[in-house]
Amino acid sequence: MANDLTAELHLIGERARSAARILALASPKAKNAALLAMAEQLLADASEILAANAIDLENAQKAGLSGAMLDRLRLDEKRLSAMADGIRVAASLPDPVGAILKEWTKENGLAFQKVSVPIGVIGIIYESRPNVTSDAAILCLKAGNAVILRGGSEAIHSNRAISASLQAGTAKAGLPEASIQLVQVTDRVAVRVLCSMEKHLDCIIPRGGKGLIETVSLHARMPVIKHYDGICSIYVDARADLEKARAIIMNAKCQRPGVCNAAETLLLHREIATTFLSGGLRTLLEQGVEVRCDRETLDLIPFSIKASHSSLIKEASEEDYRTEFLALILALKIVGSVDEAIAHIESHGSHHSDAIVTEDAEAARCFQRSVDSATVYWNASTRFTDGSEFGFGCEIGISTDKLHARGPMGLQELTSYKYLISGNGQVR
Amino acid sequence: MANDLTAELHLIGERARSAARILALASPKAKNAALLAMAEQLLADASEILAANAIDLENAQKAGLSGAMLDRLRLDEKRLSAMADGIRVAASLPDPVGAILKEWTKENGLAFQKVSVPIGVIGIIYESRPNVTSDAAILCLKAGNAVILRGGSEAIHSNRAISASLQAGTAKAGLPEASIQLVQVTDRVAVRVLCSMEKHLDCIIPRGGKGLIETVSLHARMPVIKHYDGICSIYVDARADLEKARAIIMNAKCQRPGVCNAAETLLLHREIATTFLSGGLRTLLEQGVEVRCDRETLDLIPFSIKASHSSLIKEASEEDYRTEFLALILALKIVGSVDEAIAHIESHGSHHSDAIVTEDAEAARCFQRSVDSATVYWNASTRFTDGSEFGFGCEIGISTDKLHARGPMGLQELTSYKYLISGNGQVR
Numbered sequence: 001m002a003n004d005l006t007a008e009l010h011l012i013g014e015r016a017r018s019a020a021r022i023l024a025l026a027s028p029k030a031k032n033a034a035l036l037a038m039a040e041q042l043l044a045d046a047s048e049i050l051a052a053n054a055i056d057l058e059n060a061q062k063a064g065l066s067g068a069m070l071d072r073l074r075l076d077e078k079r080l081s082a083m084a085d086g087i088r089v090a091a092s093l094p095d096p097v098g099a100i101l102k103e104w105t106k107e108n109g110l111a112f113q114k115v116s117v118p119i120g121v122i123g124i125i126y127e128s129r130p131n132v133t134s135d136a137a138i139l140c141l142k143a144g145n146a147v148i149l150r151g152g153s154e155a156i157h158s159n160r161a162i163s164a165s166l167q168a169g170t171a172k173a174g175l176p177e178a179s180i181q182l183v184q185v186t187d188r189v190a191v192r193v194l195c196s197m198e199k200h201l202d203c204i205i206p207r208g209g210k211g212l213i214e215t216v217s218l219h220a221r222m223p224v225i226k227h228y229d230g231i232c233s234i235y236v237d238a239r240a241d242l243e244k245a246r247a248i249i250m251n252a253k254c255q256r257p258g259v260c261n262a263a264e265t266l267l268l269h270r271e272i273a274t275t276f277l278s279g280g281l282r283t284l285l286e287q288g289v290e291v292r293c294d295r296e297t298l299d300l301i302p303f304s305i306k307a308s309h310s311s312l313i314k315e316a317s318e319e320d321y322r323t324e325f326l327a328l329i330l331a332l333k334i335v336g337s338v339d340e341a342i343a344h345i346e347s348h349g350s351h352h353s354d355a356i357v358t359e360d361a362e363a364a365r366c367f368q369r370s371v372d373s374a375t376v377y378w379n380a381s382t383r384f385t386d387g388s389e390f391g392f393g394c395e396i397g398i399s400t401d402k403l404h405a406r407g408p409m410g411l412q413e414l415t416s417y418k419y420l421i422s423g424n425g426q427v428r
Numbered sequence: 429m430a431n432d433l434t435a436e437l438h439l440i441g442e443r444a445r446s447a448a449r450i451l452a453l454a455s456p457k458a459k460n461a462a463l464l465a466m467a468e469q470l471l472a473d474a475s476e477i478l479a480a481n482a483i484d485l486e487n488a489q490k491a492g493l494s495g496a497m498l499d500r501l502r503l504d505e506k507r508l509s510a511m512a513d514g515i516r517v518a519a520s521l522p523d524p525v526g527a528i529l530k531e532w533t534k535e536n537g538l539a540f541q542k543v544s545v546p547i548g549v550i551g552i553i554y555e556s557r558p559n560v561t562s563d564a565a566i567l568c569l570k571a572g573n574a575v576i577l578r579g580g581s582e583a584i585h586s587n588r589a590i591s592a593s594l595q596a597g598t599a600k601a602g603l604p605e606a607s608i609q610l611v612q613v614t615d616r617v618a619v620r621v622l623c624s625m626e627k628h629l630d631c632i633i634p635r636g637g638k639g640l641i642e643t644v645s646l647h648a649r650m651p652v653i654k655h656y657d658g659i660c661s662i663y664v665d666a667r668a669d670l671e672k673a674r675a676i677i678m679n680a681k682c683q684r685p686g687v688c689n690a691a692e693t694l695l696l697h698r699e700i701a702t703t704f705l706s707g708g709l710r711t712l713l714e715q716g717v718e719v720r721c722d723r724e725t726l727d728l729i730p731f732s733i734k735a736s737h738s739s740l741i742k743e744a745s746e747e748d749y750r751t752e753f754l755a756l757i758l759a760l761k762i763v764g765s766v767d768e769a770i771a772h773i774e775s776h777g778s779h780h781s782d783a784i785v786t787e788d789a790e791a792a793r794c795f796q797r798s799v800d801s802a803t804v805y806w807n808a809s810t811r812f813t814d815g816s817e818f819g820f821g822c823e824i825g826i827s828t829d830k831l832h833a834r835g836p837m838g839l840q841e842l843t844s845y846k847y848l849i850s851g852n853g854q855v856r
Contacts, residue, residue: 389534
């Protein structure tokens with residue numbers, strides 16, 4: 001069984017490699033035609049896809065999955081149509097392959113060009129949401145990469161139907177079917193085998209919970225681009241505009257608390273703490289945000305606020321400052337300086353997205369320079385860490401790694417480069 | 429013992445992380461002053477370093493290491509002075525940190541800057557040559573990274589003396605001593621422990637034989653930038669200038685056969701094969717190059733050449749076309765077209781450096797576009813794949829990976845980036 005699986009996955013790997021060679025040389029026009037054909041096919045196959053999704057939903061209900069999980073799994077006409085729209089948007093984006101990133105000529109007459117090329121074969125290992133099947137596949141294809149998809153067992157019927165539809169679209173447009181392949185086996189062993197296939201896979205992008213990310217990082221022999229925690233902090237400086245601070249904190253904490261770029265920690269400069277805790281804090285509590293505070297903060301919260309929101313005001317544990325709540329919970333702490341805020345973020349944060357609110361340009365520059373995170377904001381919400389908010393037009397994920405890609409990853413991050421060097425007989 | 433080692437290495441990791449925070453914010457001036465102090469210290473400590481090296485050499489001789497290995501290990505005044513010169517060159521190079529790689533403003537007024545930053549802590553795991561201790565350390569420092577060095581047991585005394593000297597130089601210039609740390613334990617277990625320290629090490633660069641590279645790739649939980657094979661090919665097209673071809677092949681094969689960018693395979697277009705085999709081939713044989721040929725090639729070599737160089741002309745096995753000889757051996761094969769040459773390189777090469785010799789610009793473009801290697805040459809020797817030949821001024825290694833860095837790696841490849849986003853209160 002394990003041997004059969006290995007053989008099957010290696011065959012998928014070989015097919016992907018062959019497809020990647022063709023995709024790497026495909027014109028932007030050919031790739032975009034394939035994308036449009038895929039969008040069309042997806043809509044044409046809507047009833048099959050929704051029927052397959054109904055099986056997944058039924059199984060999930062029997063298995064007792066939570067409402068939130070069921071919602072992530074559920075497809076309907078509207079979501080399918082959003083998927084198709086996403087494909088059309090990808091088709092309209094500039095082609096990331098073949099760009100001349102740099103060129104120069106040496107004194108010996110050798111002409112150098114550094115040009116963007118596809119990475120090759122990318123493995124995407126993900127959990128429940130079936131729209132990832134489409135989103136990931138189309139962005140890989142747009143960047144000239146073949147993709148091997150391995151989704152979760154909960155969504156296997158939906159993923160099969162979606163990937164079959166995408167493959168049919170690709171084939172109609174004359175590109176290899178194996179540009180997009182779904183691993184049919186949802187056994188955990190399949191992940192281990194994929195992680196060992198460094199000859200066939202140039203890179204793995206795991207998307208899902210911590211357990212999945214850790215398994216892939218531990219076993220993968222090829223480069224992995226991953227997203228761990230999003231423990232994002234907002235520091236309100238002594239010279240902050242407290243109205244801006246209130247709006248930014250509200251947005252970063254409440255607009256969508258379950259996402260990685262939501263704020264989890266609020267650091268208040270001692271000089272503005274009393275004012276903020278008598279004012280801005282109330283808005284947070286009124287939105288149902290639970291605040292976990294250090295002793296000093298607790299002491300400064302006015303009695304009237306404590307009395308009216310007693311159930312939402314708690315003392316923080318050290319662990320609270322290292323936790324990605326993904327819920328309406330915020331850890332509060334008072335600091336004495338921008339340096340103290342930076343040190344706290346360095347030791348407790350996850351190097352994802354952090355913000356300073358201040359009118360003091362010098363403090364902002366110091367914070368932006370010193371905080372070692374993928375994105376560092378001055379007077380803006382951490383919620384902007386997102387491919388489309390960056391203007392990438394799309395997003396394959398957010399990297400908390402520092403190599404190859406950091407922060408939101410668009411099409412460019414799905415490419416590598418090579419050097420073309422032209423001469424007239426030069427030797428060393 | 430293993431626990432002691434783990435604790436010791438984790439301590440080294442923590443110290444490196446603290447040093448990296450300081451280095452990341454160090455000015456170009458401070459880093460360059462440290463580099464110059466290191467160069468000076470290295471020369472001041474020459475007698476201690478050479479004495480330490482003498483112990484390594486004596487042990488190596490007792491252990492029966494080969495002459496080539498002894499030569500790689502040996503230090504003398506001249507080599508030390510070359511090391512110091514290398515450090516001064518690094519000091520003179522432009523600082524790779526703090527460059528604005530891109531900047532743009534969105535309609536909502538948010539201003540984005542993508543700026544280069546150090547990677548953080550880099551682990552270098554290498555074998556015998558003690559000059560790597562200095563070369564790797566200074567390039568990491570110049571790019572604002574702390575480095576953890578783990579050299580081979582053969583060079584441990586030399587490495588200790590060199591790293592102590594570099595540390596003293598760093599400290600004199602006011603930068604943290606822990607910017608450069610040498611792992612004193614040369615036990616293999618140390619490599620395994622380093623590979624598991626993803627919290628302390630942002631990246632590992634292994635430099636050495638295949639066994640080392642494979643061990644690191646298999647066990648590392650953090651990104652690895654590596655160099656596998658250099659199976660480089662030269663394809664002589666139907667429309668090649670055969671004089672250029674002869675010069676390029678001679679250079680790529682004979683100038684320094686033991687290096688990764690030397691040619692290992694020569695593909696000849698059928699139309700020029702007879703002419704080349706009657707002419708250019710002779711020059712190769714006269715330099716003592718052994719040629720391993722497919723049947724067709726063997727049949728075309730003139731009898732007079734066969735007679736005078738019988739010991740150097742052999743039939744090739746399939747394996748010969750997949751071998752990095754690193755010696756005066758060249759595998760020859762006749763192909764019928766540029767496409768056949770590309771297909772051979774794709775299936776047998778190592779995606780390092782390959783060249784086409786032709787006067788046909790169309791064939792050259794096709795070759796450069798289709799061959800999926802880090803560097804693809806037109807009418808030039810593969811030997812140019814080298815950081816200083818590229819104009820980088822230095823080289824930390826050559827990557828055969830496709831992520832983060834591909835081909836020669838200079839200072840820029842030792843950096844990551846982050847996004848600084850500035851607004852005036854924007855929220856989503």
